Amino acid sequence: MLETALKGNSRYWGWIALLLIIMGVGGATWVWQLQEGLTITGLSRDVSWGFYVAQLTYMVGVAAAAVMLVLPYYFHHYKEFKNMIILAEFQAVGAIIICMGSIVVDLGQPQRMLNVILHPTPNSVLFWDMVVLNGYLFLNLLIGWVTLMHQRNNMLPPKWVKPLVYLSIVWAVSIHTVTAFLYQGLPGRHLWFTAILAPRFLASAFCAGPAILLLVAMVVEKVSNFRVGEEAKKAMAKIIVYAMCINIFLFLCEVFTAFYSGVPGHKHPIEFLFGAWNANYVSVMMWIATLLAAFSLICLIPPKLRENQKLLPWALIALVIATYIDKGIGLLVGGFTPNPFEGFSFYAPTMPEIMITAAVYAAGAFVVTILYKVALAVKAETA
Amino acid sequence: MNETRRTFLKYAGLSLAGLAALPAANAAAAYIPHTVHEKPNPDALKAKRWGMVIDTRRLNTEADFKPLIDACHKTHNVPTIEGPQEVKWLWTDDMHAVFPEQHGEFQHKEIEHKNFLLLCNHCYNPPCVRVCPTKATFKLKSGITMMDMHRCIGCRYCMAACPYGARSFNFKDPMPLIPEEDLNPAYPARTRGVVEKCTFCNDRLEKGMLPACVEASNGALLFGDLSDPSSPVRKALKENYSIVRKPNLGTQPSVYYII
Numbered sequence: 001m002l003e004t005a006l007k008g009n010s011r012y013w014g015w016i017a018l019l020l021i022i023m024g025v026g027g028a029t030w031v032w033q034l035q036e037g038l039t040i041t042g043l044s045r046d047v048s049w050g051f052y053v054a055q056l057t058y059m060v061g062v063a064a065a066a067v068m069l070v071l072p073y074y075f076h077h078y079k080e081f082k083n084m085i086i087l088a089e090f091q092a093v094g095a096i097i098i099c100m101g102s103i104v105v106d107l108g109q110p111q112r113m114l115n116v117i118l119h120p121t122p123n124s125v126l127f128w129d130m131v132v133l134n135g136y137l138f139l140n141l142l143i144g145w146v147t148l149m150h151q152r153n154n155m156l157p158p159k160w161v162k163p164l165v166y167l168s169i170v171w172a173v174s175i176h177t178v179t180a181f182l183y184q185g186l187p188g189r190h191l192w193f194t195a196i197l198a199p200r201f202l203a204s205a206f207c208a209g210p211a212i213l214l215l216v217a218m219v220v221e222k223v224s225n226f227r228v229g230e231e232a233k234k235a236m237a238k239i240i241v242y243a244m245c246i247n248i249f250l251f252l253c254e255v256f257t258a259f260y261s262g263v264p265g266h267k268h269p270i271e272f273l274f275g276a277w278n279a280n281y282v283s284v285m286m287w288i289a290t291l292l293a294a295f296s297l298i299c300l301i302p303p304k305l306r307e308n309q310k311l312l313p314w315a316l317i318a319l320v321i322a323t324y325i326d327k328g329i330g331l332l333v334g335g336f337t338p339n340p341f342e343g344f345s346f347y348a349p350t351m352p353e354i355m356i357t358a359a360v361y362a363a364g365a366f367v368v369t370i371l372y373k374v375a376l377a378v379k380a381e382t383a
Numbered sequence: 384m385n386e387t388r389r390t391f392l393k394y395a396g397l398s399l400a401g402l403a404a405l406p407a408a409n410a411a412a413a414y415i416p417h418t419v420h421e422k423p424n425p426d427a428l429k430a431k432r433w434g435m436v437i438d439t440r441r442l443n444t445e446a447d448f449k450p451l452i453d454a455c456h457k458t459h460n461v462p463t464i465e466g467p468q469e470v471k472w473l474w475t476d477d478m479h480a481v482f483p484e485q486h487g488e489f490q491h492k493e494i495e496h497k498n499f500l501l502l503c504n505h506c507y508n509p510p511c512v513r514v515c516p517t518k519a520t521f522k523l524k525s526g527i528t529m530m531d532m533h534r535c536i537g538c539r540y541c542m543a544a545c546p547y548g549a550r551s552f553n554f555k556d557p558m559p560l561i562p563e564e565d566l567n568p569a570y571p572a573r574t575r576g577v578v579e580k581c582t583f584c585n586d587r588l589e590k591g592m593l594p595a596c597v598e599a600s601n602g603a604l605l606f607g608d609l610s611d612p613s614s615p616v617r618k619a620l621k622e623n624y625s626i627v628r629k630p631n632l633g634t635q636p637s638v639y640y641i642i
Contacts (some may be wrong), residue, residue, distance in 0.1 A: 036555065036575075037553065037575035037576055038537075038552070038554050038575075038576065039554035039555040039575075043468075043554070044466075044467030044468055045467055045468060045469060045471075045542075045548070045551055046467065046548065047467075048539040048542035048543060049539060049543055103538075106538070106539075107536050107537050107538055107576070108535070108536070108537020108538075108552065108575065108576025108577055108578075109535065109536050109574075109577060110536070110537075112517075112534070112535070112536045113536055115517040115519075115534060115536050116516045116536065119517045119518050119534070121516050121517060121518050123513055123514075124513070124516040124540070125514065126514065126516035126538060126540055127516045130516070182540075185514075186510065186514070186543055186544045186546075187510050187544070187546045187629075187633070187634060188545075188546025188547075189543065189546075335543075336543075339548060340545070340546055340547055340548035341476055341479075341480035341481070341483070341548055342479060342480060342483040343480060345467060
């Protein structure tokens with residue numbers, strides 16, 4: 001089946017070549033980082049996690065897009081998602097690859113990576129994060145591939161796939177919860193030390209993931225004869241806006257707790273994020289995120305605007321950027337500011353950090369492209 | 384033909400089962416505490432729970448702190464790195480930074496602007512040990528939180544978990560940064576990409592010596608067994624008012640500050 005990925009037009013090969021170039025340049029930068037150490041990053045003693053880990057946090061949410069379609073399709077037999085299911089499952093595979101790649105490039109001694117398996121440590125959330133991420137990758141790859149293979153032979157998927165589908169729904173929730181637990185169980189990190197962090201992860205994942213999926217699907221519609229279906233688009237937009245409203249609500253709950261109580265530990269990170277002290281690029285971005293979030297809600301809440309296909313991509317792009325800034329940049333930098341000494345330590349990613357991250361994303365996009373190519377070829381064959 | 388294939392599958396299955404048993408055995412072995420592998424030295428200093436008492440009244444100026452910090456950093460080949468990617472085991476900071484939840488609006492001005500000694504607290508409930516995915520950081524029976532720099536994968540989860548900012552990461556190779564004449568060959572070398580921190584001089588305790596900073600402090604730092612009511616640390620704590628850093632987090636630090 002994989003051989004279908006070897007046939008494509010010049011636009012397809014151009015895209016593949018572009019991804020390979022980014023992977024090559026970023027990969028070379030990573031080799032440099034391996035030689036010099038993480039000193040080439042903007043990380044420091046006080047801000048020990050940064051841009052790389054931020055990508056894990058965000059992309060783990062993008063992997064969630066699958067569950068928001070798989071669940072209605074399999075639990076409620078919502079057939080409109082028929083075309084999207086396979087794209088969702090394969091996007092999850094790409095997202096998880098980006099997550100795992102981001103962890104690997106973040107390690108100071110990646111050659112010792114297998115120590116996590118050789119010396120399994122159930123009291124470490126990172127151990128469980130490895131388990132759930134790998135499990136979710138395997139589940140989505142297996143379910144998607146087997147379903148597609150049977151579809152190609154005009155057969156129904158084998159019976160044993162169904163329990164795995166149900167398992168993958170529960171598993172999707174686990175990858176977000178466990179990743180949130182990475183942060184939320186740490187003493188002395190004010191912004192993360194809140195029970196609402198895991199629910200916030202889920203809410204932001206369930207809006208951002210499907211938003212990216214829908215955007216990607218729209219691009220796929222442009223370059224192939226694949227069609228999402230009008231009803232499916234409407235249903236996805238509804239899911240996205242519900243999740244975004246919950247996401248914003250949960251954030252406002254945090255703001256209330258912090259400022260009504262007036263407890264400094266709760267107030268300081270939020271004050272810092274919005275530029276009340278030591279204003280820097282993070283606060284500018286957080287304000288941009290606020291405006292974009294408001295814009296996306298204005299465009300997505302009224303059904304008339306939501307169903308406007310011209311406006312929809314822009315609303316989705318605004319939503320994706322807003323959630324990325326909030327969960328990718330704000331959550332990480334705000335978690336380390338104030339630092340353990342209640343002080344401010346500046347962090348910004350360096351150029352090498354950005355290039356290595358770009359390569360990780362390119363690797364994920366590469367896998368998604370190949371899988372989508374195969375999926376679309378099978379769909380075209382059997383249509 | 385079929386028979387051989389069946390035999391082959393049988394053996395393949397058995398071998399796979401064997402391969403699966405290996406990680407399980409490894410997992411079990413990994414739970415044997417590191418202390419089991421240690422050969423005890425009869426002269427080693429022993430305690431149920433090592434602790435330190437810092438008499439902050441006797442440590443005021445830069446000149447009071449410097450010999451302690453130098454003694455520590457020289458003993459453990461701690462490199463001098465300027466800037467935010469520094470490595471430090473023993474250092475100082477002011478009241479606001481050290482005891483952020485314990486300063487009042489109208490506090491004694493001298494205490495407000497005073498510097499305090501900072502090091503790993505060797506917590507009774509160390510969050511760093513809880514989060515480490517490879518057991519590279521672990522607690523000894525004597526209560527000391529140790530760091531295996533050859534096991535560490537450099538994920539820096541322990542740094543995120545430590546509420547006391549006691550851990551340093553080797554962003555770059557530390558060895559070339561240490562002048563050859565300062566190098567202590569008795570302390571193991573490490574590479575870039577691993578986390579390190581104060582070990583309460585466990586290596587010196589093993590040889591029957593007190594920690595380097597305690598030895599250099601002229602009695603301003605006391606070291607002993609917190610579980611023994613007759614130890615010098617417990618006596619000092621009985622007679623003086625003392626505080627610990629961030630007690631509300633429940634980590635139960637083993638470093639006490641006499642105010």
